[in-house]
Amino acid sequence: MSSPTRLFARGTYGEATRIAALLRKETVGGVLLIAGAVAALVWANTPWASAYEGLRDTVVGPASLHLDLSLGTWAADGLLAIFFFVAGLELKREFVAGDLRDPRKAALPIAAAVGGMAVPALIFTVINLRSDGGLAGWAIPTATDIAFALAVLAVISTHLPAALRTFLLTLAIVDDLLAITVIAVFYTSSLSFGPLALALIPLALFAVAVQRRIRSWWVLLPLAAATWVLVHESGVHATVAGVLLAFTVPVVRSEAAGGPDAGPGLAEHFEHRIRPISAGIAVPVFAFFSAGVTVGGLSGLGASLTDTVAIGIVVGLVAGKAIGITGATWLVSRFTRARLDTDLRWPDVVGLSLLAGIGFTVSLLIGELAFGAGSLRDEHVKVGVLTGTLLAALLATAVLKPRDRVYRRIAEAEARDDDGDGIPDVYQEHGRAVDRTSPRETVDEAAARKRSTGPTG
Structure with missing residues:
Protein backbone atom coordinates (compact mmCIF):
# COMPACT_ATOMS: atom_id res chain seq x y z
CA MET A 1 0.00 0.00 0.00
CA THR A 188 -19.00 44.77 -14.36
CA SER A 189 -21.79 47.33 -14.17
CA SER A 190 -22.38 47.63 -17.93
CA LEU A 191 -21.12 45.53 -20.80
CA SER A 192 -20.53 46.62 -24.40
CA PHE A 193 -20.09 43.56 -26.58
CA GLY A 194 -18.66 45.52 -29.54
CA PRO A 195 -15.40 46.64 -27.88
CA LEU A 196 -15.17 43.28 -26.11
CA ALA A 197 -15.36 41.44 -29.44
CA LEU A 198 -12.84 43.83 -31.00
CA ALA A 199 -10.46 43.16 -28.10
CA LEU A 200 -10.13 39.60 -29.35
CA ILE A 201 -8.27 40.84 -32.45
CA PRO A 202 -5.19 42.38 -30.76
CA LEU A 203 -5.36 39.61 -28.14
CA ALA A 204 -5.19 36.96 -30.88
CA LEU A 205 -2.34 38.80 -32.64
CA PHE A 206 -0.48 39.03 -29.32
CA ALA A 207 -1.00 35.27 -28.85
CA VAL A 208 0.35 34.50 -32.33
CA ALA A 209 3.38 36.72 -31.74
CA VAL A 210 4.34 35.16 -28.40
CA GLN A 211 3.72 31.64 -29.70
CA ARG A 212 6.26 32.47 -32.43
CA ARG A 213 8.63 33.60 -29.65
CA ILE A 214 8.61 37.26 -30.72
CA ARG A 215 9.98 39.38 -27.87
CA SER A 216 10.19 42.78 -29.54
CA TRP A 217 8.50 45.37 -27.34
CA TRP A 218 7.51 47.50 -30.35
CA VAL A 219 5.37 44.57 -31.56
CA LEU A 220 3.94 43.27 -28.29
CA LEU A 221 3.38 46.50 -26.36
CA PRO A 222 0.99 48.12 -28.89
CA LEU A 223 -1.03 44.89 -29.11
CA ALA A 224 -1.23 44.65 -25.32
CA ALA A 225 -2.20 48.32 -25.04
CA ALA A 226 -4.92 47.92 -27.69
CA THR A 227 -6.31 44.90 -25.83
CA TRP A 228 -6.34 46.86 -22.58
CA VAL A 229 -8.07 49.90 -24.13
CA LEU A 230 -10.83 47.79 -25.73
CA VAL A 231 -11.44 45.75 -22.60
CA HIS A 232 -11.61 49.01 -20.62
CA GLU A 233 -14.06 50.42 -23.16
CA SER A 234 -16.25 47.30 -22.93
CA GLY A 235 -17.08 47.89 -19.27
CA VAL A 236 -15.17 44.84 -18.01
CA LYS A 401 7.15 33.95 16.41
CA PRO A 402 7.31 31.20 19.11
CA ARG A 403 7.94 28.66 16.34
CA ASP A 404 11.02 30.54 15.13
CA ARG A 405 13.47 28.26 16.94
CA VAL A 406 11.90 25.18 15.38
CA TYR A 407 11.92 26.76 11.91
CA ARG A 408 15.58 27.74 12.32
CA ARG A 409 16.51 24.14 13.11
CA ILE A 410 14.69 22.92 10.01
CA ALA A 411 16.32 25.57 7.82
CA GLU A 412 19.80 24.62 9.05
CA ALA A 413 19.12 20.98 8.22
CA GLU A 414 17.85 21.86 4.75
CA ALA A 415 20.95 23.94 4.00
CA ARG A 416 23.32 21.07 4.81
CA ASP A 417 25.62 20.03 1.95
CA ASP A 418 28.04 17.48 3.38
CA ASP A 419 29.19 16.18 -0.01
CA GLY A 420 29.94 19.69 -1.31
CA ASP A 421 28.13 19.30 -4.63
CA GLY A 422 26.18 22.56 -4.32
CA ILE A 423 22.80 20.83 -3.81
CA PRO A 424 21.45 20.62 -0.25
CA ASP A 425 21.58 17.01 0.95
CA VAL A 426 17.90 17.06 1.82
CA TYR A 427 17.13 17.10 -1.93
CA GLN A 428 19.31 14.03 -2.58
CA GLU A 429 19.19 10.29 -2.13
CA HIS A 430 22.53 8.44 -1.91
CA GLY A 431 24.34 11.45 -3.35
CA ARG A 432 21.98 11.78 -6.34
CA ALA A 433 19.63 14.72 -6.83
CA VAL A 434 15.98 13.70 -6.88
CA ASP A 435 13.24 15.52 -8.73
CA ARG A 436 10.21 14.51 -6.76
CA THR A 437 8.49 15.24 -3.48
CA SER A 438 9.58 13.06 -0.57
CA PRO A 439 8.65 13.11 3.11
CA ARG A 440 10.75 15.57 5.09
CA GLU A 441 13.47 13.95 7.20
CA THR A 442 14.21 15.04 10.70
CA VAL A 443 17.65 16.43 11.44
CA ASP A 444 18.70 13.15 13.09
CA GLU A 445 17.36 11.03 10.21
CA ALA A 446 19.20 13.15 7.65
CA ALA A 447 22.46 12.88 9.59
CA ALA A 448 22.05 9.11 9.99
CA ARG A 449 21.39 8.65 6.27
CA LYS A 450 24.47 10.67 5.32
CA ARG A 451 26.64 8.62 7.70
CA SER A 452 25.31 5.35 6.31
CA THR A 453 25.70 6.24 2.62
CA GLY A 454 28.69 8.58 2.79
CA PRO A 455 29.50 11.18 0.14
CA THR A 456 29.59 9.99 -3.43
CA GLY A 457 31.54 11.43 -6.25
Whole structure:
Protein backbone atom coordinates (compact mmCIF):
# COMPACT_ATOMS: atom_id res chain seq x y z
CA MET A 1 0.00 0.00 0.00
CA SER A 2 1.36 3.42 -0.95
CA SER A 3 2.35 5.85 1.78
CA PRO A 4 -0.01 8.77 2.50
CA THR A 5 0.58 12.09 0.78
CA ARG A 6 2.38 14.64 2.94
CA LEU A 7 0.75 18.08 3.15
CA PHE A 8 3.34 20.87 2.79
CA ALA A 9 6.03 18.35 1.86
CA ARG A 10 9.20 19.56 0.19
CA GLY A 11 8.97 20.14 -3.55
CA THR A 12 11.66 19.57 -6.14
CA TYR A 13 15.01 21.32 -5.80
CA GLY A 14 14.61 23.30 -9.03
CA GLU A 15 11.17 24.51 -8.03
CA ALA A 16 12.37 25.35 -4.50
CA THR A 17 15.20 27.56 -5.78
CA ARG A 18 12.88 29.30 -8.26
CA ILE A 19 10.26 29.95 -5.57
CA ALA A 20 12.94 31.23 -3.16
CA ALA A 21 14.10 33.81 -5.71
CA LEU A 22 10.51 34.79 -6.42
CA LEU A 23 9.73 35.22 -2.72
CA ARG A 24 12.72 37.53 -2.27
CA LYS A 25 11.41 39.78 -5.06
CA GLU A 26 7.89 39.78 -3.61
CA THR A 27 9.23 40.65 -0.16
CA VAL A 28 11.05 43.70 -1.52
CA GLY A 29 7.89 44.69 -3.38
CA GLY A 30 5.93 44.32 -0.17
CA VAL A 31 8.24 46.72 1.65
CA LEU A 32 7.73 49.29 -1.12
CA LEU A 33 3.97 48.72 -0.98
CA ILE A 34 3.91 49.38 2.77
CA ALA A 35 6.02 52.51 2.25
CA GLY A 36 3.55 53.81 -0.36
CA ALA A 37 0.57 53.10 1.89
CA VAL A 38 2.17 54.75 4.93
CA ALA A 39 3.12 57.83 2.88
CA ALA A 40 -0.47 58.18 1.66
CA LEU A 41 -1.93 57.76 5.16
CA VAL A 42 0.43 60.31 6.65
CA TRP A 43 -0.16 62.86 3.86
CA ALA A 44 -3.95 62.41 3.96
CA ASN A 45 -3.99 63.18 7.69
CA THR A 46 -1.94 66.38 7.58
CA PRO A 47 -3.05 69.97 6.91
CA TRP A 48 -1.98 69.36 3.29
CA ALA A 49 -4.55 66.59 2.73
CA SER A 50 -6.24 68.64 -0.01
CA ALA A 51 -3.00 68.55 -2.03
CA TYR A 52 -3.01 64.75 -1.85
CA GLU A 53 -6.62 64.58 -2.98
CA GLY A 54 -5.90 67.07 -5.77
CA LEU A 55 -3.01 64.95 -7.03
CA ARG A 56 -5.06 61.73 -6.85
CA ASP A 57 -7.96 63.33 -8.72
CA THR A 58 -5.87 65.00 -11.44
CA VAL A 59 -7.29 63.94 -14.82
CA VAL A 60 -4.96 62.99 -17.66
CA GLY A 61 -5.41 61.13 -20.93
CA PRO A 62 -7.18 61.53 -24.29
CA ALA A 63 -10.91 62.21 -23.94
CA SER A 64 -11.52 61.00 -27.50
CA LEU A 65 -10.72 57.44 -26.38
CA HIS A 66 -12.60 57.83 -23.09
CA LEU A 67 -9.24 57.62 -21.35
CA ASP A 68 -9.42 60.97 -19.58
CA LEU A 69 -8.99 59.33 -16.18
CA SER A 70 -7.79 60.51 -12.80
CA LEU A 71 -4.36 59.42 -11.63
CA GLY A 72 -6.04 57.22 -9.02
CA THR A 73 -8.08 55.49 -11.72
CA TRP A 74 -5.03 55.07 -13.94
CA ALA A 75 -3.31 53.34 -11.01
CA ALA A 76 -6.27 51.02 -10.39
CA ASP A 77 -7.11 50.22 -14.02
CA GLY A 78 -3.75 50.57 -15.73
CA LEU A 79 -0.96 49.77 -13.28
CA LEU A 80 -2.85 46.88 -11.70
CA ALA A 81 -3.22 45.34 -15.17
CA ILE A 82 0.57 44.89 -15.03
CA PHE A 83 0.21 43.27 -11.59
CA PHE A 84 -2.40 40.82 -12.87
CA PHE A 85 -0.33 40.10 -15.99
CA VAL A 86 2.52 38.93 -13.77
CA ALA A 87 0.08 36.97 -11.57
CA GLY A 88 -1.33 35.29 -14.68
CA LEU A 89 2.16 34.34 -15.87
CA GLU A 90 2.98 32.83 -12.48
CA LEU A 91 -0.32 30.95 -12.30
CA LYS A 92 0.19 29.42 -15.76
CA ARG A 93 3.80 28.61 -14.91
CA GLU A 94 2.78 26.76 -11.75
CA PHE A 95 0.10 24.63 -13.40
CA VAL A 96 1.96 23.92 -16.66
CA ALA A 97 5.57 23.39 -15.58
CA GLY A 98 5.69 23.85 -11.80
CA ASP A 99 5.11 21.39 -8.99
CA LEU A 100 1.36 22.10 -9.16
CA ARG A 101 1.04 20.34 -12.51
CA ASP A 102 0.54 17.29 -10.30
CA PRO A 103 -3.20 17.34 -9.40
CA ARG A 104 -2.45 15.89 -5.98
CA LYS A 105 -0.22 18.86 -5.16
CA ALA A 106 -2.56 21.39 -6.72
CA ALA A 107 -5.57 20.19 -4.73
CA LEU A 108 -4.47 21.71 -1.40
CA PRO A 109 -3.76 25.32 -2.46
CA ILE A 110 -6.88 25.35 -4.64
CA ALA A 111 -9.05 24.05 -1.78
CA ALA A 112 -7.42 26.46 0.68
CA ALA A 113 -7.88 29.41 -1.69
CA VAL A 114 -11.56 28.55 -2.20
CA GLY A 115 -12.09 28.15 1.55
CA GLY A 116 -10.15 31.35 2.20
CA MET A 117 -12.50 33.25 -0.09
CA ALA A 118 -15.82 31.56 0.69
CA VAL A 119 -15.75 31.91 4.49
CA PRO A 120 -14.82 35.64 4.58
CA ALA A 121 -17.49 36.35 1.94
CA LEU A 122 -20.06 34.43 4.02
CA ILE A 123 -19.09 36.27 7.22
CA PHE A 124 -19.29 39.65 5.49
CA THR A 125 -22.69 38.76 4.01
CA VAL A 126 -24.14 37.69 7.36
CA ILE A 127 -22.93 40.88 9.08
CA ASN A 128 -24.34 43.09 6.29
CA LEU A 129 -27.67 41.36 5.65
CA ARG A 130 -29.57 44.35 7.05
CA SER A 131 -27.12 46.96 5.78
CA ASP A 132 -28.35 49.46 3.23
CA GLY A 133 -26.28 48.67 0.14
CA GLY A 134 -23.48 47.09 2.14
CA LEU A 135 -23.78 43.68 0.48
CA ALA A 136 -22.15 45.11 -2.65
CA GLY A 137 -18.80 44.74 -0.90
CA TRP A 138 -19.11 41.01 -0.13
CA ALA A 139 -15.88 40.19 -2.03
CA ILE A 140 -13.67 42.79 -0.31
CA PRO A 141 -12.30 40.51 2.49
CA THR A 142 -11.67 37.57 0.16
CA ALA A 143 -8.30 38.70 -1.27
CA THR A 144 -4.80 38.03 0.06
CA ASP A 145 -2.00 40.49 -0.67
CA ILE A 146 1.02 38.23 -1.11
CA ALA A 147 3.58 41.06 -1.30
CA PHE A 148 2.30 42.64 1.92
CA ALA A 149 2.13 39.24 3.65
CA LEU A 150 5.69 38.33 2.69
CA ALA A 151 6.95 41.73 3.84
CA VAL A 152 5.35 41.11 7.24
CA LEU A 153 6.83 37.62 7.27
CA ALA A 154 10.28 39.11 6.66
CA VAL A 155 9.77 41.45 9.63
CA ILE A 156 8.77 38.50 11.82
CA SER A 157 12.14 37.01 10.83
CA THR A 158 11.03 33.41 11.04
CA HIS A 159 12.69 30.54 9.21
CA LEU A 160 9.35 29.37 7.88
CA PRO A 161 9.77 26.02 6.08
CA ALA A 162 10.09 26.43 2.32
CA ALA A 163 7.01 24.31 1.66
CA LEU A 164 4.82 26.64 3.73
CA ARG A 165 6.23 29.71 1.99
CA THR A 166 5.54 28.06 -1.36
CA PHE A 167 2.03 27.21 -0.22
CA LEU A 168 1.39 30.83 0.78
CA LEU A 169 2.60 32.01 -2.63
CA THR A 170 0.59 29.50 -4.66
CA LEU A 171 -2.50 30.05 -2.53
CA ALA A 172 -2.25 33.80 -3.19
CA ILE A 173 -1.79 33.18 -6.93
CA VAL A 174 -4.96 31.06 -7.09
CA ASP A 175 -6.62 33.69 -4.90
CA ASP A 176 -5.70 36.36 -7.48
CA LEU A 177 -7.25 34.30 -10.29
CA LEU A 178 -10.47 33.84 -8.32
CA ALA A 179 -10.47 37.55 -7.43
CA ILE A 180 -10.13 38.68 -11.05
CA THR A 181 -12.93 36.26 -11.97
CA VAL A 182 -15.13 37.81 -9.28
CA ILE A 183 -14.28 41.31 -10.54
CA ALA A 184 -15.10 40.36 -14.15
CA VAL A 185 -18.37 38.61 -13.30
CA PHE A 186 -19.81 40.57 -10.38
CA TYR A 187 -18.32 44.06 -10.71
CA THR A 188 -19.00 44.77 -14.36
CA SER A 189 -21.79 47.33 -14.17
CA SER A 190 -22.38 47.63 -17.93
CA LEU A 191 -21.12 45.53 -20.80
CA SER A 192 -20.53 46.62 -24.40
CA PHE A 193 -20.09 43.56 -26.58
CA GLY A 194 -18.66 45.52 -29.54
CA PRO A 195 -15.40 46.64 -27.88
CA LEU A 196 -15.17 43.28 -26.11
CA ALA A 197 -15.36 41.44 -29.44
CA LEU A 198 -12.84 43.83 -31.00
CA ALA A 199 -10.46 43.16 -28.10
CA LEU A 200 -10.13 39.60 -29.35
CA ILE A 201 -8.27 40.84 -32.45
CA PRO A 202 -5.19 42.38 -30.76
CA LEU A 203 -5.36 39.61 -28.14
CA ALA A 204 -5.19 36.96 -30.88
CA LEU A 205 -2.34 38.80 -32.64
CA PHE A 206 -0.48 39.03 -29.32
CA ALA A 207 -1.00 35.27 -28.85
CA VAL A 208 0.35 34.50 -32.33
CA ALA A 209 3.38 36.72 -31.74
CA VAL A 210 4.34 35.16 -28.40
CA GLN A 211 3.72 31.64 -29.70
CA ARG A 212 6.26 32.47 -32.43
CA ARG A 213 8.63 33.60 -29.65
CA ILE A 214 8.61 37.26 -30.72
CA ARG A 215 9.98 39.38 -27.87
CA SER A 216 10.19 42.78 -29.54
CA TRP A 217 8.50 45.37 -27.34
CA TRP A 218 7.51 47.50 -30.35
CA VAL A 219 5.37 44.57 -31.56
CA LEU A 220 3.94 43.27 -28.29
CA LEU A 221 3.38 46.50 -26.36
CA PRO A 222 0.99 48.12 -28.89
CA LEU A 223 -1.03 44.89 -29.11
CA ALA A 224 -1.23 44.65 -25.32
CA ALA A 225 -2.20 48.32 -25.04
CA ALA A 226 -4.92 47.92 -27.69
CA THR A 227 -6.31 44.90 -25.83
CA TRP A 228 -6.34 46.86 -22.58
CA VAL A 229 -8.07 49.90 -24.13
CA LEU A 230 -10.83 47.79 -25.73
CA VAL A 231 -11.44 45.75 -22.60
CA HIS A 232 -11.61 49.01 -20.62
CA GLU A 233 -14.06 50.42 -23.16
CA SER A 234 -16.25 47.30 -22.93
CA GLY A 235 -17.08 47.89 -19.27
CA VAL A 236 -15.17 44.84 -18.01
CA HIS A 237 -12.52 45.93 -15.53
CA ALA A 238 -9.34 46.56 -17.50
CA THR A 239 -7.18 44.39 -15.21
CA VAL A 240 -8.86 41.35 -16.81
CA ALA A 241 -6.87 42.18 -19.96
CA GLY A 242 -3.64 41.55 -18.05
CA VAL A 243 -4.67 38.01 -17.12
CA LEU A 244 -5.93 37.20 -20.64
CA LEU A 245 -2.66 38.39 -22.18
CA ALA A 246 -0.63 36.36 -19.68
CA PHE A 247 -2.50 33.15 -20.44
CA THR A 248 -1.42 33.34 -24.10
CA VAL A 249 2.30 33.31 -23.27
CA PRO A 250 4.01 29.91 -23.64
CA VAL A 251 5.61 28.50 -20.53
CA VAL A 252 8.00 25.92 -22.02
CA ARG A 253 10.21 26.14 -25.05
CA SER A 254 9.03 24.71 -28.35
CA GLU A 255 10.35 21.38 -29.61
CA ALA A 256 12.33 23.24 -32.28
CA ALA A 257 14.10 25.17 -29.52
CA GLY A 258 14.91 22.02 -27.57
CA GLY A 259 11.66 21.42 -25.69
CA PRO A 260 11.17 21.76 -21.91
CA ASP A 261 14.76 20.62 -21.24
CA ALA A 262 16.17 23.61 -23.16
CA GLY A 263 15.40 26.01 -20.33
CA PRO A 264 12.71 28.50 -19.37
CA GLY A 265 10.08 29.60 -21.83
CA LEU A 266 8.83 33.03 -22.75
CA ALA A 267 6.57 33.28 -19.67
CA GLU A 268 9.53 33.13 -17.32
CA HIS A 269 11.42 35.65 -19.49
CA PHE A 270 8.51 38.12 -19.32
CA GLU A 271 8.04 37.52 -15.62
CA HIS A 272 11.72 38.22 -14.97
CA ARG A 273 11.51 41.49 -16.92
CA ILE A 274 8.11 42.75 -15.77
CA ARG A 275 7.90 41.63 -12.12
CA PRO A 276 10.26 44.43 -10.95
CA ILE A 277 7.97 46.95 -12.67
CA SER A 278 4.91 45.38 -11.03
CA ALA A 279 6.38 45.02 -7.54
CA GLY A 280 8.54 48.14 -7.57
CA ILE A 281 6.27 50.63 -9.34
CA ALA A 282 2.74 49.48 -10.19
CA VAL A 283 1.59 48.12 -6.82
CA PRO A 284 3.30 50.74 -4.60
CA VAL A 285 1.87 53.58 -6.73
CA PHE A 286 -1.60 52.02 -6.54
CA ALA A 287 -1.19 51.73 -2.77
CA PHE A 288 -0.17 55.38 -2.58
CA PHE A 289 -3.28 56.57 -4.44
CA SER A 290 -5.68 54.14 -2.73
CA ALA A 291 -4.63 54.06 0.93
CA GLY A 292 -4.92 57.79 1.63
CA VAL A 293 -7.90 57.97 3.94
CA THR A 294 -8.53 60.84 6.38
CA VAL A 295 -9.12 59.09 9.69
CA GLY A 296 -10.01 62.19 11.69
CA GLY A 297 -8.53 61.06 14.98
CA LEU A 298 -9.88 58.36 17.29
CA SER A 299 -13.44 59.62 16.94
CA GLY A 300 -13.25 59.40 13.15
CA LEU A 301 -11.70 55.95 13.34
CA GLY A 302 -14.42 54.80 15.72
CA ALA A 303 -17.13 56.16 13.43
CA SER A 304 -15.69 54.28 10.46
CA LEU A 305 -15.46 51.02 12.39
CA THR A 306 -19.11 51.20 13.47
CA ASP A 307 -20.16 50.75 9.84
CA THR A 308 -21.14 47.12 9.26
CA VAL A 309 -19.12 47.18 6.02
CA ALA A 310 -15.90 47.90 7.93
CA ILE A 311 -16.85 45.36 10.62
CA GLY A 312 -17.50 42.70 7.98
CA ILE A 313 -14.14 43.40 6.36
CA VAL A 314 -12.20 43.19 9.64
CA VAL A 315 -13.90 39.99 10.80
CA GLY A 316 -13.71 38.48 7.33
CA LEU A 317 -9.98 39.14 6.93
CA VAL A 318 -8.97 38.11 10.44
CA ALA A 319 -11.35 35.28 11.35
CA GLY A 320 -12.71 34.32 7.92
CA LYS A 321 -9.34 33.74 6.27
CA ALA A 322 -8.02 31.75 9.24
CA ILE A 323 -11.13 29.57 9.46
CA GLY A 324 -11.45 29.09 5.71
CA ILE A 325 -7.83 28.16 4.95
CA THR A 326 -7.24 26.08 8.08
CA GLY A 327 -10.62 24.40 7.69
CA ALA A 328 -10.02 23.54 4.04
CA THR A 329 -6.58 22.13 4.89
CA TRP A 330 -8.08 20.03 7.69
CA LEU A 331 -10.81 18.73 5.38
CA VAL A 332 -8.22 17.70 2.79
CA SER A 333 -6.32 15.78 5.48
CA ARG A 334 -9.52 14.36 6.96
CA PHE A 335 -11.14 13.01 3.83
CA THR A 336 -8.05 11.99 1.85
CA ARG A 337 -4.94 9.99 2.69
CA ALA A 338 -2.93 13.21 3.00
CA ARG A 339 -1.22 13.93 6.30
CA LEU A 340 0.54 16.99 7.68
CA ASP A 341 4.30 16.79 7.08
CA THR A 342 6.26 15.40 10.01
CA ASP A 343 8.13 18.64 10.78
CA LEU A 344 4.99 20.76 10.97
CA ARG A 345 2.19 21.30 13.46
CA TRP A 346 -1.31 22.69 13.06
CA PRO A 347 -0.37 26.01 14.78
CA ASP A 348 1.94 26.56 11.79
CA VAL A 349 -1.02 26.24 9.44
CA VAL A 350 -3.13 28.56 11.62
CA GLY A 351 -0.35 31.16 11.66
CA LEU A 352 -0.03 30.99 7.89
CA SER A 353 -3.81 31.30 7.54
CA LEU A 354 -3.78 34.41 9.70
CA LEU A 355 -1.00 35.82 7.53
CA ALA A 356 -3.24 35.28 4.50
CA GLY A 357 -5.71 37.65 6.17
CA ILE A 358 -3.45 40.50 5.08
CA GLY A 359 -5.61 41.95 2.34
CA PHE A 360 -4.71 45.18 0.66
CA THR A 361 -4.24 45.71 -3.07
CA VAL A 362 -7.19 43.72 -4.47
CA SER A 363 -9.37 44.43 -1.42
CA LEU A 364 -9.02 48.19 -1.94
CA LEU A 365 -9.68 47.75 -5.67
CA ILE A 366 -12.90 45.81 -5.04
CA GLY A 367 -13.96 48.41 -2.48
CA GLU A 368 -13.64 51.17 -5.08
CA LEU A 369 -15.62 49.10 -7.61
CA ALA A 370 -18.34 48.26 -5.09
CA PHE A 371 -18.97 51.70 -3.61
CA GLY A 372 -17.26 54.20 -5.89
CA ALA A 373 -13.86 55.79 -5.41
CA GLY A 374 -13.93 58.64 -2.89
CA SER A 375 -17.38 57.79 -1.49
CA LEU A 376 -18.01 57.67 2.27
CA ARG A 377 -18.39 53.89 2.15
CA ASP A 378 -15.11 53.64 0.23
CA GLU A 379 -13.42 55.56 3.05
CA HIS A 380 -14.88 53.07 5.54
CA VAL A 381 -13.61 50.23 3.34
CA LYS A 382 -10.08 51.62 3.54
CA VAL A 383 -10.26 51.84 7.33
CA GLY A 384 -11.63 48.30 7.52
CA VAL A 385 -8.97 46.87 5.20
CA LEU A 386 -6.14 48.63 7.03
CA THR A 387 -7.47 47.61 10.46
CA GLY A 388 -8.06 43.99 9.42
CA THR A 389 -4.64 43.78 7.82
CA LEU A 390 -2.94 45.16 10.94
CA LEU A 391 -4.81 42.74 13.25
CA ALA A 392 -4.07 39.77 10.99
CA ALA A 393 -0.38 40.69 10.92
CA LEU A 394 -0.21 41.03 14.72
CA LEU A 395 -2.01 37.73 15.36
CA ALA A 396 0.13 35.92 12.78
CA THR A 397 3.23 37.27 14.52
CA ALA A 398 1.96 36.05 17.90
CA VAL A 399 1.43 32.54 16.52
CA LEU A 400 4.51 32.20 14.30
CA LYS A 401 7.15 33.95 16.41
CA PRO A 402 7.31 31.20 19.11
CA ARG A 403 7.94 28.66 16.34
CA ASP A 404 11.02 30.54 15.13
CA ARG A 405 13.47 28.26 16.94
CA VAL A 406 11.90 25.18 15.38
CA TYR A 407 11.92 26.76 11.91
CA ARG A 408 15.58 27.74 12.32
CA ARG A 409 16.51 24.14 13.11
CA ILE A 410 14.69 22.92 10.01
CA ALA A 411 16.32 25.57 7.82
CA GLU A 412 19.80 24.62 9.05
CA ALA A 413 19.12 20.98 8.22
CA GLU A 414 17.85 21.86 4.75
CA ALA A 415 20.95 23.94 4.00
CA ARG A 416 23.32 21.07 4.81
CA ASP A 417 25.62 20.03 1.95
CA ASP A 418 28.04 17.48 3.38
CA ASP A 419 29.19 16.18 -0.01
CA GLY A 420 29.94 19.69 -1.31
CA ASP A 421 28.13 19.30 -4.63
CA GLY A 422 26.18 22.56 -4.32
CA ILE A 423 22.80 20.83 -3.81
CA PRO A 424 21.45 20.62 -0.25
CA ASP A 425 21.58 17.01 0.95
CA VAL A 426 17.90 17.06 1.82
CA TYR A 427 17.13 17.10 -1.93
CA GLN A 428 19.31 14.03 -2.58
CA GLU A 429 19.19 10.29 -2.13
CA HIS A 430 22.53 8.44 -1.91
CA GLY A 431 24.34 11.45 -3.35
CA ARG A 432 21.98 11.78 -6.34
CA ALA A 433 19.63 14.72 -6.83
CA VAL A 434 15.98 13.70 -6.88
CA ASP A 435 13.24 15.52 -8.73
CA ARG A 436 10.21 14.51 -6.76
CA THR A 437 8.49 15.24 -3.48
CA SER A 438 9.58 13.06 -0.57
CA PRO A 439 8.65 13.11 3.11
CA ARG A 440 10.75 15.57 5.09
CA GLU A 441 13.47 13.95 7.20
CA THR A 442 14.21 15.04 10.70
CA VAL A 443 17.65 16.43 11.44
CA ASP A 444 18.70 13.15 13.09
CA GLU A 445 17.36 11.03 10.21
CA ALA A 446 19.20 13.15 7.65
CA ALA A 447 22.46 12.88 9.59
CA ALA A 448 22.05 9.11 9.99
CA ARG A 449 21.39 8.65 6.27
CA LYS A 450 24.47 10.67 5.32
CA ARG A 451 26.64 8.62 7.70
CA SER A 452 25.31 5.35 6.31
CA THR A 453 25.70 6.24 2.62
CA GLY A 454 28.69 8.58 2.79
CA PRO A 455 29.50 11.18 0.14
CA THR A 456 29.59 9.99 -3.43
CA GLY A 457 31.54 11.43 -6.25
